[in-house]
Amino acid sequence: MQKTIPGLAVRTSVKERRVARGWGQEELAAKAGMSTTTIHNLEAEKNGFTDKSLSAIAEALGCTPAELLLPIDATPPHVIRGDAQILSMLARIEGLTSKDIDVAFGVIQLALAKRGG
Known part of the structure; x- marks a missing residue:
């Protein structure tokens, strides 16, 4: 049996993150493996979030379930x-190609190596 997570800031956090990515409810639903009606009902607080739905939505939005409990601007840095x-983290940056990610990763590794030694 799954627990229903209280609304908290989940409704607004999901919507803000979805809109920030330029997604409609349909796209989030597809990426989270849910129906559009489910996403609509969750955002409208017609239905509660379960641990499973919260996890699927968080994964689709590229964040943790805990981050969805807070307003988007209150998310603590990790x-x-x-x-x-x-x-x-680099893969979550929209617009970066695989080559861009490799280059950025190399720069970060060099900076960390220089700093550590």
């Missing part, structure tokens, strides 16, 4: 540790 997290 510490990024390790190459996998650096690459993941």
